[in-house]
Amino acid sequence: MDLRFDPIHGKTAEIIDAMMASPDMPEDDSLRFKLNLCIEEAVGNVVNYAYEGGMGYIDVHTDLEDGVLTIRLTDSGKPFNPLEKDDPDITLSAEDREIGGLGIFLCKQMMDSLDYRYEQGRNIFTMKLKVN
């Protein structure tokens, strides 16, 4: 499935819903939960930070091949690598835990692979998950 949203301002939920409705998505609830969470994180980052005022596009791509689901998000906004943040220290007490950094950490644990590249003025973020 391939879709483009342009502009993206205020469309986080709409984009997530469209991706979760892709025919490539698995039916298993546990897998859908994990995918929903990672898609929400990745799409939210683009909608909130890629463009000034959300005035730009996002291309979303899903495909399913040999039991592996691939999701790719592409935008032409500010270069932003969500993977370069340090992981939160998950051994800290509640008082010491930082509020942020959890979303992408969850994606790293829940997806089989995450890939980021910046090519020809585009951020390209790819997630893969074995779904059967």
Next chain:
Amino acid sequence: MTTTITNDGNAYSAILKGRIDTTTADQFQKDVAPLLAAKGAQVEIDCSGLEYTSSQGLRIFLMLQKTISAGGGSLVLKGMRSAVREVFDITGFSSIIKII
């Protein structure tokens, strides 16, 4: 997403129903404000109706734990569904928030 809060003195009981995500997280944060305001509150949150939480939801739970315990109170989450529990486990939240 609905949050229903009742209290008997300092014993607070909250029931969650629905999803905490981009569209509902701000409202959820407002809805739990009474739990943050009460000093020394013994708070129990029934999570059996919580279908999904994004990382925004986790942040709000962490804030609840930090604020309630700093105020001398206690927080317990009960009846969590397994998919939601897994998210708490992966992030280490199960070690810092009481879940039964």
